[in-house]
Amino acid sequence: MIRMLLRVLGNEYAGPVRRTVALMTVTAIVEGLSYALLVPVLRALFGSRPADAWPWLAAFAAAVAVFGVLRYRSDVSGFRVGTTLLRGMYRRLGDHLARLPIGWYDSGRVGQVSVTASSGVLEAMGVIAHLLSPFISACVTPLTIVGVMVAFNWQLGLAALAAAPIVAAVQVWTGRSVAATDAQRHERGHQATGRVIEYLQAQPVLRAGGRTTERFGLLDDSLRELQRASRRTTLSALPGVVGSTLVVQAMFTAILVLGAYLALGGNIGVAEVLAILVLAARCADPLLALTDIGGKIRGARGELSRLDAVLRTEPLPEPSRPRRPRSHDLALEAVSFRHGDRTVIDDLSLSIPEGQRLAVVGPSGAGKSTLLQLLARFYDVDAGTVSVGGVDVRAMSSEELMARIAFVFQDVYLFDGTIEENVRLGRPDADHAEVRAAAAAARLDEVIERLPGGWDTNVGEGGALLSGGERQRVSIARALLKDAPIVLLDEVTSALDPVNEQAVHAGIERLMAGRTVVMVAHRMRTVQRADRVVFVDGGRIVEQGGHEELLRHGGRYAAFWDIAAAPVASA
Structure with a gap:
């Protein structure tokens, strides 16, 4: 996704984007590490000396404060870079469109470019400002928490880690199954938009023919096709949503059962089990949100692909050493x-x-x-x-x-x-x-x-x-x-x-x-x-x-x- 974004925008924007991604990644890691401090806090609270929890609580508060500062800076950076990218994208797209042959602008392409240049560009460039931070957080924070769990108890940590490839496989499978139907939905949406415009422009003809109270068959058919395509897209994404939920719930249940088994065997304290369950719960929320975020990113990726296709269209070549005519024949x-x-x-x-x-x-x-x-x-x-x-x-x-x-x-x-x-x-x-x-x-x-x-x-x-x-x-x-x-x-x-x-x-x-x-x-x-x-x-x-x-x-x-x-x- 980032590689395509940089290819569409050009190398001059690579630095700010990479710095923003790095800052968001560090923020997600700090978030995961801050949750690690809950383990000694709970251990002290449930131990013989609850007062020992105060230093850990102070450390947790400091970690949360650092996370808050980093999150603010990463969000601001995302908005600033997103705004810069939006301005740069409009400039690059406008310059490129001005160099394309006039014959390229047939009626179909004009409609596509108008949609892509308005809502499409906003959606694609909104990835940096709105989607990248929660996506990185949903991927990196759970992995950081799992690393913390491995450090405290390798059995529970490995049980949580086993869910990672399954979640990744579900996301990849969902993305592939949705891609085809999503492309069809976009095409049907474009056709429906054209039919709506046609219907509005055809009002004088329809009224002259006495058909003001009749439905416009072509528009109705197009809207029905759009409805069917949207339903297929929703249904194709449904197994991924259900699958991710089942995997996350199964992971939490496995950790709960394994933690109870280890606690009953005396291999781990009750406070540690409780703390790790809290950590596991913190993993669940971003993982469950990953499906929704992934769907939005796939939509933005589709818009990026369409922008990329426009920008890859070869303009009329310009001479390296232009000549000037001396007459006007x-x-x-x-x-x-x-x-x-x-x-x-x-x-x-x-x-x-x-x-x-x-x-x-x-x-x-x-x-x-x-x-x-x-x-x-x-x-x-x-x-x-x-x-x-x-x-x-x-x-x-x-x-x-x-x-x-x-x-x-x-x-x-x-x-x-x-x-x-x-x-x-x-x-x-x-x-x-x-x-x-x-x-x-x-x-x-x-x-x-x-x-x-x-x-x-x-x-x-x-x-x-x-x-x-x-x-x-x-x-x-x-x-x-x-x-x-x-x-x-x-x-x-x-x-x-x-x-x-x-x-x-x-x-x-x-x-x-x-x-x-x-x-x-x-x-x-x-x-x-x-x-x-x-x-x-x-x-x-x-x-x-x-x-x-x-x-x-x-x-x-x-x-x-x-x-x-x-x-x-x-x-």
């Missing part, structure tokens, strides 16, 4: 890219001179958006090269590449903050005038004027308090403020009303001026503003050329244009 040379078993881009070559606008059109699933993602190095290609200014994007640092590219996507995500905070993400160090100028160019100022809070209006999580067109204007203002030489646009006006579409088009025109632009578009108004058009299908370029040239050619693009223009003409 783009090129793809014999590029191929596979997503799972599917070839999305197949031996594609394309060049975009600096300052030109390229429109990418084609049917859904043709690889248009993937083309933009490869240019921005959201993924690394499987074959070929993607370059900016003649420099392979893999030879550039991520910071250098991102500084040269501005994105405007169809699905705009805004952070839960004010409009100004979201615009400033484009360039946090921009001054007041630059932010206002970017907003005016994107026609965001029209939105701000009619909002009661103006620039300080909170946009809500994901920008939920703004309309789609308003979110798009914030995104364009952000891109304008960034002032990057390369602009990538992905279906930015496909779902806007006419008023917002006109405003967004005006902002896009400002954004594209004098920059290298690659735009994925279905709206023909957008395509006509391009210097060159490529028609992509099946991950390959089927046709390319100017808009008028491709229309005269009468190929795939012309047919696509006729279909797109038909609704406009009929209207």
Whole structure:
């Protein structure tokens, strides 16, 4: 457990963790040794001179005081180290997630990472603060007491010691039997969480279909599976709980019988038997608690395993000697890219001179958006090269590449903050005038004027308090403020009303001026503003050329244009 914890956190935290573990171990040993002083105390009290117990009582009080101080210091150390580890874990996880390929974040992983990064990290890092001390105490204190018992009477000590391997075997067997069912329970819990979210998001559809009073079958099935998995986990842990209880009770009974036998034979005094029985009773409590603590530690170990799996995911490699391009032209040379078993881009070559606008059109699933993602190095290609200014994007640092590219996507995500905070993400160090100028160019100022809070209006999580067109204007203002030489646009006006579409088009025109632009578009108004058009299908370029040239050619693009223009003409 500790080795996995240190592997997840990194070697820089090894020292504080080991010191805390050592302090907790010493505390547990002192606790066990303090109980050893009960033997001479009881021997004196039941002997001919009870007053002789006073020095031993003083020694016992001193030992308890030392134990109290050590326990306080070890608990404080555990909390401090746990807090430090928590902060370090969040930092390391955040840094690592920021370096992973964007393609790694599919819908399933986003849910898993969100759970792991919240409750999972807290549970895993809580081991040091809350579980390690009682776990060490439950293991070390009984062993120390058994050592004391061996020193006072080897027969009774060995009888107690015989229970140790049995208790350990029960714990190992319980851990193995629970591990499989615990993993299933976690998986069912993750699925149930997804179904609950799906049920909440599907409310408009369910109500439109008149199913507001019906149960959502998929959610019910998922919750039943979670219930069954939780029951299996509880039942699989039950034999371990019962087994540990039986072993501890059998140990205490054996010591009691053996102590009575030795006392009746005159081999040991009644006071010593009573004292050893007290010690045996002190062994029983932590041993019985070991099963519960072990279950919590196994749960934390599972979270650590999931964290470890995320941190072991290889990020995109960074060059040891990054290069800087001297121009802003783009090129793809014999590029191929596979997503799972599917070839999305197949031996594609394309060049975009600096300052030109390229429109990418084609049917859904043709690889248009993937083309933009490869240019921005959201993924690394499987074959070929993607370059900016003649420099392979893999030879550039991520910071250098991102500084040269501005994105405007169809699905705009805004952070839960004010409009100004979201615009400033484009360039946090921009001054007041630059932010206002970017907003005016994107026609965001029209939105701000009619909002009661103006620039300080909170946009809500994901920008939920703004309309789609308003979110798009914030995104364009952000891109304008960034002032990057390369602009990538992905279906930015496909779902806007006419008023917002006109405003967004005006902002896009400002954004594209004098920059290298690659735009994925279905709206023909957008395509006509391009210097060159490529028609992509099946991950390959089927046709390319100017808009008028491709229309005269009468190929795939012309047919696509006729279909797109038909609704406009009929209207």
